[in-house]
Amino acid sequence: MEIELQFKMNEKLFLRNPEQSELGRKIIMYSIQMIHKQGFEAFTFKKLAMEIGTTEAGIYRYFENKHRLLIYIVAWYWTWLEYQVAYRTNNIGDPIIKLKMIIKLLATTVEDDLSTRHVDESLLHQIIITEGSKTYLTKRVTEDNKDRLFKPYKDLCGHIANIILECNPDYRFPKSLASTIIEMAHFQNFFMNNLPSLTDFGHEKDENRIIAFLEDLVFKSISAD
Amino acid sequence: MEIELQFKMNEKLFLRNPEQSELGRKIIMYSIQMIHKQGFEAFTFKKLAMEIGTTEAGIYRYFENKHRLLIYIVAWYWTWLEYQVAYRTNNIGDPIIKLKMIIKLLATTVEDDLSTRHVDESLLHQIIITEGSKTYLTKRVTEDNKDRLFKPYKDLCGHIANIILECNPDYRFPKSLASTIIEMAHFQNFFMNNLPSLTDFGHEKDENRIIAFLEDLVFKSISAD
């Protein structure tokens, strides 16, 4: 069977819903490609418009500015990942197995999910690693947070924190450990590939070593004192 | 006694050494204030020049661009912190006590160090939290790394990793744990103050809770299996 996945995104994330038009989907598709290739700093609406074959003004009808567009695709990614997590941990009773699955999903290069035709999740995963934290490391974070732009990220974090509590109801830092897992899944990957001396797996460049590190970190942390 | 601290910084970090002239020191001093106040994105050389009472061209003689200036002040901070670590863990034999001291230094709001007159370390610490990772989360990271711009950060990380190994020579991930401590000392602080639901200490906003979390994380991780 062929299923087309769509997520209902927070309306504050855009001016016009990009999922609902050809141009909108092109904006998402090409912006993912361009941000991945050139990095967020070098990415501009003008270049994007040229690539797509539309005009700058056309892009501005969908997104207020490029930072908002970044927040959109990052929020989209977290929504998609939460869905993946739900899907893949469904029917698993043991919270420890669930946690291992989540760590794997966070730390592993994802494959392009064919049920979302205009989004290449593997590129998106790379974008999250390098650009993800830039969405909130700004002076506008409080305002953006009030608009609930980071809700998908916070939901995932809360979800993981709950599973941690299932493993050990007495553990004192479930939410901080959850955000640590998420951030470190990405930072260790970035370091491994770019600043290898900050990790213990610079030579192999093997994501399984990151998983081993995170599992060691998590399960020792939540084991009873 | 009054001591004026100066660090010999990597020459690739600047075009002209800002420590060696009045204008250079003003650039450092005011850029720290402005980046702290407005955030790195809104910070420009033009505004900085106006604030100082010089011209844009004047700033460009010291730093290639604002990103380089950010790398400079961040590298300066890590150099200063490594010095603090060395100073404060001097004569401590027990690596566990050393590690605790380092976690405290990383996670606590620092006080302005009066032996560095043109640098306000407490502002700088806030800048590192919000802007620090932007120094390396770029497409230029490999090039910048070759120029050794991140050496102070990597040195500190290596230093911490060594102490971790002193605690437990069999621990498998000393460097990754070290970079995790450093990054999480900052991210948990940022989350606590801006996205509190990602942490377990959003209500109290107490840095001691972050320290407790990091100590729990670290000492459980390095305890023998």
Next chain:
DNA sequence: CGTAAAAGATAGTAATACTATCATTTATAA
């Protein structure tokens, strides 16, 4: 088929991120 919404085309502006040039001041060494 008519109308409203979306997209295209074009233009324009203020700010940013620089580079260049030349005059003036300041440090310094012969």
Next chain:
DNA sequence: TTATAAATGATAGTATTACTATCTTTTACG
């Protein structure tokens, strides 16, 4: 002390970025 080089100041200019505005044409759809 003077010459002279280095640093700074003053001014100008350019390409690009980050938008906003307006008007026309196309497309969607009830």
